Amino acid sequence: MALKLTSTIAVCGGKLLKLSHPSSSTGTNMDINLYLPKQYYNSAESAKLIPSLLYLSGLTCSPQNASEKAFWQIQADKYGFAVIFPDTSPRGEGVATDPEGSWDFGIGAGFYVNATEQPYSAHYNMYDYVHKELPQVLAEEFGSKVDFFDNISITGHSMGGFGALSGYLKNINRYKSCSAFAPIVNPSTVPWGQKAFKGYLGEDKRIWAEYDPSDLVKTVTNVNGDKILIHVGTSDPFLEKHLKPHLIEDAAKGTSWEGKIEVNIEDGFDHSYYFISSFVPQHAEFHAKHLGLI
Numbered sequence: 001m002a003l004k005l006t007s008t009i010a011v012c013g014g015k016l017l018k019l020s021h022p023s024s025s026t027g028t029n030m031d032i033n034l035y036l037p038k039q040y041y042n043s044a045e046s047a048k049l050i051p052s053l054l055y056l057s058g059l060t061c062s063p064q065n066a067s068e069k070a071f072w073q074i075q076a077d078k079y080g081f082a083v084i085f086p087d088t089s090p091r092g093e094g095v096a097t098d099p100e101g102s103w104d105f106g107i108g109a110g111f112y113v114n115a116t117e118q119p120y121s122a123h124y125n126m127y128d129y130v131h132k133e134l135p136q137v138l139a140e141e142f143g144s145k146v147d148f149f150d151n152i153s154i155t156g157h158s159m160g161g162f163g164a165l166s167g168y169l170k171n172i173n174r175y176k177s178c179s180a181f182a183p184i185v186n187p188s189t190v191p192w193g194q195k196a197f198k199g200y201l202g203e204d205k206r207i208w209a210e211y212d213p214s215d216l217v218k219t220v221t222n223v224n225g226d227k228i229l230i231h232v233g234t235s236d237p238f239l240e241k242h243l244k245p246h247l248i249e250d251a252a253k254g255t256s257w258e259g260k261i262e263v264n265i266e267d268g269f270d271h272s273y274y275f276i277s278s279f280v281p282q283h284a285e286f287h288a289k290h291l292g293l294i
């Protein structure tokens with residue numbers, strides 16, 4: 001198999017698998033954590049496929065951060081979905097990173113786009129990786145029991161919240177639901193996003209708009225009346241400069257997304273996994289409904 005299993009860890013009623021594989025999208029080895037809930041181990045081969053949730057992490061993260069600190073596993077067992085935790089960028093020898101060594105660009109900060117600019121275009125194809133290659137690679141090994149294509153939802157944090165919103169809107173018939181924790185909702189207008197988009201995509205703002213959720217809500221139609229669920233904390237140090245969640249609500253005005261983007265501003269919460277783990281149960285319930293589990 002393309003996937004190498006490096007460890008299996010018992011968590012709650014299921015198992016967290018640490019996997020690695022050579023990626024054709026990034027040209028590097030990519031690590032993945034996959035949580036298989038208790039239903040995976042109890043269900044027969046012929047039973048209904050277990051749905052999945054794709055969790056995209058934020059700046060500086062590897063697959064470990066959310067696996068260890070978001071407490072998705074409890075919710076995954078409660079409802080019966082698998083959780084996929086991919087890496088946030090390519091890594092390893094020959095992978096270019098931020099020229100100034102900053103943590104908001106380059107390694108650990110791939111922004112889930114396909115880079116067009118040198119030297120990043122050689123490896124930074126995280127859009128193709130998470131939305132195309134990853135489900136295929138996982139399905140080759142686990143597809144007889146887990147659904148990675150048709151009954152899948154998407155969520156993420158910060159840069160990964162942007163990745164979730166962008167990936168959902170760009171593939172509007174693909175994901176059953178989308179939510180985000182402290183997302184960068186309008187990367188084209190804030191420093192983290194502008195740095196990443198300029199570095200990975202160049203100066204052409206039309207290409208930026210193809211990834212920017214606050215542009216996509218204007219061009220992608222919400223046919224089913226689906227909602228997007230967002231939580232952000234008032235004590236998030238990145239709220240005013242990089243996240244600005246009202247921008248996507250403003251952008252949605254007069255579109256099919258107006259009133260469909262639920263932004264919950266939570267008093268006192270910060271940007272950390274203390275915040276994320278506090279709202280994971282609400283997001284899990286939201287996705288479980290859309291995945292047909294409740």
Ligand SMILES: N[C@@H](CCC(=O)N[C@@H](CS)C(=O)NCC(=O)O)C(=O)O
Nearest residue numbers: 058059060061065158159271272273
């Ligand atoms: N000081 C933070 C700044 C970056 C940051 O807050 N990253 C968020 C995502 S934007 C994160 O999830 N960090 C890892 C963690 O909290 O485990 C760090 O280096 O981790």
